[in-house]
Amino acid sequence: MNSKMTLIAGALAAAILAPGIASASFVLDTGTPAGTGAPTVLSSNQWLAGEFAVTAGEDITSLSAYLTQGAGQPGNTFTFDIYSSAGFTNSSSTRPAAVFSTTGTFTTNGWNTASVNWMPLQSGNYWLALQVASPTNTPGLDAPSEVSAGTGTAPAIAFAYAPGSHKYQTSGAPAIGLEVTAASPVPLPASAWLLGSGLLAGLGSAARRRRGGASPHA
Numbered sequence: 766m767n768s769k770m771t772l773i774a775g776a777l778a779a780a781i782l783a784p785g786i787a788s789a790s791f792v793l794d795t796g797t798p799a800g801t802g803a804p805t806v807l808s809s810n811q812w813l814a815g816e817f818a819v820t821a822g823e824d825i826t827s828l829s830a831y832l833t834q835g836a837g838q839p840g841n842t843f844t845f846d847i848y849s850s851a852g853f854t855n856s857s858s859t860r861p862a863a864v865f866s867t868t869g870t871f872t873t874n875g876w877n878t879a880s881v882n883w884m885p886l887q888s889g890n891y892w893l894a895l896q897v898a899s900p901t902n903t904p905g906l907d908a909p910s911e912v913s914a915g916t917g918t919a920p921a922i923a924f925a926y927a928p929g930s931h932k933y934q935t936s937g938a939p940a941i942g943l944e945v946t947a948a949s950p951v952p953l954p955a956s957a958w959l960l961g962s963g964l965l966a967g968l969g970s971a972a973r974r975r976r977g978g979a980s981p982h983a
Contacts, residue, residue, distance in 0.1 A: 789826065793817035793893065793945035796917030797876075798831055804907035805939040806835060807843065807895050810929045813908055814894035815921035815943040816850065821888045824948040829878040830895055831942025832871055835907035841871045843897045843906070845879055850890040857931040869895070871906055876944070890922060893943055894933075910939035 793815060807813055819825070828845040846863040853860060865883045885891065897903045914924055924938040 789946050790949040791917075791919040791944060792819050792823070792825065792947050793921060793943055794917040794919040795911075795921050795940065795943050798909035798911050798916075798940075798942045800909050802910035802912050802939065804833065804835070804909045805926070805941060806905045807832065807897060807908050808836075808903060808905040809897045809900050812894055812896045812927040812931065812933070813939065813941055814848075814853075814892045814925040814927075814933060815941065816890055816892050816923040816925070817919070817921060817945055818890050819885050819888065819945075819947075821886060822884055825881060825883040825885070825945060826948050827878050827880050827944070827946040828867070828869070828893060829876045829942075829944035829946070830869065831876050831909060833874040833907040833909060834871070836905035837871055837903050839872055841903040841906060843869045843871070843895055843903050845869045845881075846894045846896050847883065848892045848894060849887075850892060853892050854925065854933045854935065857927075860933075863894075864891070871903070876942070878944075892925065892933075893945055894925075894927075908939070908941040910941050912940070914940040916940070 795815060805811070805813060828847075830845070845867050847865040848863050849861060851861065855861075864885070865881070867879050867881050869877060869879050871877055895908070914921060921940070921943065923935050924940050925933040925935045926938045927933045
């Protein structure tokens with residue numbers, strides 16, 4: 766096979782054997798709140814959370830919360846904290862530390878998103894919590910809520926809130942808008958593999974014909 770055909774075959778093989786193109790999928794998606802429930806205030810005196818399931822090694826790429834301005838303003842900050850479900854509802858002094866944390870910034874009414882790079886070490890249930898460090902950071906943002914906790918394409922397993930004591934509880938917790946997005950590789954369809962193998966076979970056949978027709982004195 767001459768060098769040109771070798772390059773073509775190599776490029777084709779690399780394209781076929783490469784991993785599928787990555788796409789996004791929701792690990793948690795409660796849907797956009799329709800405002801059927803009264804908004805809940807996110808502040809230093811009240812934190813909000815939703816529970817979701819994830820598998821070890823899953824590539825979490827973004828965290829989102831549906832918030833409106835309330836008493837706050839654009840530029841106010843809060844944290845997206847992810848906790849293991851074990852001990853999450855303990856008192857603030859005995860609750861295990863968050864396994865992941867990043868800063869969220871309120872920019873506009875609607876979905877406010879932080880790009881992240883987190884891969885859980887263990888499969889299981891986790892909580893995505895919205896927490897405010899001080900009233901200076903955020904005097905209060907509104908989290909519109911729904912009457913039903915089962916909305917969205919990947920509904921929350923449960924919701925929780927932590928009032929002034931910062932001890933999370935699930936009873937009476939508001940259903941708020943949360944999203945956790947993961948990158949998912951999309952495998953090539955079977956037709957692509959068949960097409961690739963056919964092209965490679967054709968290249969091999971062409972190379973054999975070229976060798977068979979070459980002059981012995983060339």
